[in-house]
Amino acid sequence: MTELAATDPLPKPKRDIAPILLPVALAVVTIPLIGSPSTWLTLTAASLAMGMMIFIMASGLTLVFGLMDVLNFGHGAFIAVGAYVATLVLAPFAASVQADSLWVNLAVLAPAALLSMAVSGALGLIVERVLILPVYGQHLKQILMTTGGLIVAEQTLYALWGPQIIPTPLPTSLRGSFIIGDVAIAKYRVLATLIGLAVFIAIQLVLNRTKLGLLIRAGVENREMVEALGYRIRRLFLGVFMTGSALAGLGGVMWALYREQVHASMSDDLTVLIFIVVIIGGLGSIGGCFIGAILVAMVANYGGFLVPKLALVSNILLMVAILMWRPRGLYAVTSR
Amino acid sequence: MMILSGDPPKSRVLTLVLIVIILALAATPFLFPGAKALNVAAKICVFAALVASYDLLLGYTGSVSFAHTMFYGIGSYAIAIALYGMGPNWAAIATGIVAGLPLAALLALAIGLFSLRVAAIFFAMITLAVASAFQVLASQLSWLTGGEDGRSFQLPELLRPGTILISKSLFGFEVNGRILTYYLVFATSAVMILALLRVVNSPFGRVLQAIRENRFRAEALGFRTVFHLTYANCLAALVAAGAGILNALWLRYAGPDTSLSFSIMLDILLMVVIGGMGTIYGAIIGAAIFILAQNYLQSLMGVASKAASEAGLPLLPGLLHPDRWLLWLGLLFIASVYFFPTGVVGRLRNAGAKKAGGVSH
Secondary structure, eight states, X not given: OOOOOTTSOOOOOOOOOHHHHHHHHHHHHHHHHHOXXXXXXXXXXXXXXXXXXXXXXXXXXXXXXXXXXXXXXXXHHHHHHHHHHHHHHXXXXXXXXXXXXXXXXXXXXXXXXXXXXXXXXXXXXXXXXXXXXXXXXXXXXXXXXXXXXXXXXXXXHHHHHOSSOEEOOOOGGGSSEEEETTEEEEXXXXXXXXXXXXXXXXXXXXXXXXXXXXXXXXXXXXXXXXXXXXXXXXXXHHHHHHXXXXXXXXXXXXXXXXXXXXXXXXXXXXXXXXXXXXXXXXXXXXXXXXHHHHHHHHHHHHHHHHOGGGGXXXXXXXXXXXXXXXXXXXXXXXOO | OTTTTTOOOOSHHHHHHHHHHHHXXXXXXXXXXXXXXXXXXXXXXXXXXXXXXXXXXXXIIOOOOSOHHHHHHHHHHHHHHHHHHHOSSHHHHHHHHHHHHXXXXXXXXXXXXXXXXXXXXXXXXXXXXXXXXXXXHHHHOHHXXXXXXXXXXXXXXXXXXXXEEEOHHHHSSOEEHHHHXXXXXXXXXXXXXXXHHHHHTSHHHHHHHHHHHOHHHHHHTTOOHHHHHHHHHHHHHHHHHHHHHHHHHHHTEEOHHHHTOHHHHHHHHHHHHHHOTTOSHHXXXXXXXXHHIIIIIHHHHHHHHXXXXXXXXXXXXXXXXXXXXXXXXXXXXXXXXXXXXXXXXXXXXXXXXXXXXXXXX
């Protein structure tokens, strides 16, 4: 250890860039395999859009785990609820959704998405108070309680809306693709990527530039110490939980528009994908979650194009490979 | 006592309930005529064994696995594919067993070594991911598994309903191949549950409980916890595959909905928690309550739903619709995790212990 003078700045923590290079490397390696550059660009755009949507849904889960050691197996319920709320709100405004003007479309979509987030967030409040509060610190019961919550939420959606698949058509102005040369990139994917990036940057800014973020990061590292310093970490956690739920709701809306349909069990497959992302990224790490989401989406898109048969198990293979390399995920932020 | 491995129910009411359930199951072919009652009884037997094996994991080691239906499915599919491919003979059944059980154990070993080294939560997530991949795999490899349609097959001559073993004129009821199959299911399930009871009451079972209570301490005492947990995982997988074999034999069919789907996993969770974790007996009670509710509560709810819709009440018809029975069981599940985490068996045992304590003082 070198000695520091009192006036010296603290040594910068070493930046760990290997995980960041991973998706870049994956993208570069696949260029010759895919052959046609235009196909490669389309696939890459698709991966980015899908990765961003998964990131939005997974970010809340990983923070909630990192901060309070709570793993919410019912996280998927917020996704489905968000999607349903948006469908419900958009139904009376079908004319505005179908209008051929970007601004008219966005004027309905944005409030619908915000309302979905509000409802998911409020549901998060209820879930945290009713289901999770009584079982803090008991992993087994947390898993059981939140799984029970998932069953109840899914069945309630079935009871209210029935088992049929509800179509959610994309607004007219978001249909179709931007065509640059011979590369076609779907407009909605561009929007999804932009929203995902905005969410990622917003989370990073809050976590790294505000006092709130400082407290959250400190809580992830050492909860007892933050409590001992006099901060109410429970309240902080409730806020993070509600934000995470709201983000899951937003992800649900985006996914519903992406797939152009809503179903009460739509979150089942997504939950698995989200868990894989959270594990790959390292439980509690937002940066890891971001990279993990892009990796999963890349493997799904490139893999689906190159070896369709392998696409079924590609996520598992990716997870195994990453965990062989780093047993705690890309970025291990918690000591747990 | 020997047969229960020195771990009796320890409560008079519980003993009585168990005896009633077991006697009713044993006598179902003669007491309750009709195919539905026999189907329900067979399902209770299969699930009692399956849930008991899950209890070995959840109740005794405290690790939550979401891959238990995968092992159940491996057993089901192994026997179905063997009987479908080789025709209805005993060699096919033997092949299915010889292929299915080791496959399940090997997969459990791989998952265990890979993920049991770290926290319980990690294990839960990894098993969920692996199980969902397996489910997709089974539905995609349709040349082998029959895809979404699954595989229907014929049983050997002896086990078919058409085979009359004891004709009606002798005792007043007919004993046919179907009833023989039922007793095969019943006896095998009973043996598997007794074997699990033996496992959890062995020194090995004590170590598992020590790991559940405090893994760090168990490790400090010199037990290799990873080895014990992986071993328990393999044992549970073997019994689950066994239950899957019985299930396929009874249904003469294996498909994604009957042996692999995630909803079966949730059913198992509900059964083990409602019955009582860490007791093995809870599996029998949980399976009996759940499957009876599944088969008979639904018709009750149908009546209630109709009445509610005729009375013009809002929402209620939807909430009481027979397909929504899982909603109510989900609420019961949350309530039981919260209010009585030891389940029915724990409740009855506690009541019995209190009474016994009162007498001795």
